[in-house]
Amino acid sequence: MKNLHTNGCQNPDFIKLCNILKDELDHMANIEGKVAFGLLVEGCNAELYCMDLSYYKTYRLVMISRFCFPSSIHDIHILVNSFRRLDHLQSSLRTVADNLLNEFLNQQDDFDTTPIRTSDNTLISFSSPKR
Numbered sequence: 001m002k003n004l005h006t007n008g009c010q011n012p013d014f015i016k017l018c019n020i021l022k023d024e025l026d027h028m029a030n031i032e033g034k035v036a037f038g039l040l041v042e043g044c045n046a047e048l049y050c051m052d053l054s055y056y057k058t059y060r061l062v063m064i065s066r067f068c069f070p071s072s073i074h075d076i077h078i079l080v081n082s083f084r085r086l087d088h089l090q091s092s093l094r095t096v097a098d099n100l101l102n103e104f105l106n107q108q109d110d111f112d113t114t115p116i117r118t119s120d121n122t123l124i125s126f127s128s129p130k131r
Contacts, residue, residue: 014040021051022059032103035096037064037089044071046082048089064088 017038024036038049048064065085070078 013042017049018051018061021049021061025051025053025059033099035092037093039089041069044069046085048085050092064092 017040021036021038025034028034028036033052035050035052038051040047040049045066045068047066049061050064051059051061054060065088067082067085068075068078069082070076
């Protein structure tokens with residue numbers, strides 16, 4: 001097993017993406033089945049991730065798909081697979097958005113619909129420094 005240096009990591013972009021997805025889940029309202037999606041692009045390769053809050057303070061990250069973008073004119077046929085994966089992402093986002101909208105519309109009119117952001121349900125993430 002390879003040890004990491006104290007001031008570096010194997011893939012800092014992946015760590016940042018995970019922290020952003022976690023923060024997005026923390027700032028969403030208390031809704032069942034909330035999901036955050038992320039796309040990590042490195043050169044011609046792309047990975048599509050999905051994170052949900054399966055249990056209390058247990059974040060589950062799943063790689064949905066991995067695909068490539070063409071690097072030359074001779075690789076243009078790769079776009080078909082890329083468009084299929086991105087179309088799958090679009091349909092997943094529509095499903096999540098429809099579920100959130102239906103839950104919002106089914107709430108009672110006298111119920112306060114402002115998001116509840118409690119500090120006891122969040123974990124501190126290691127985000128980029130703020131300027």
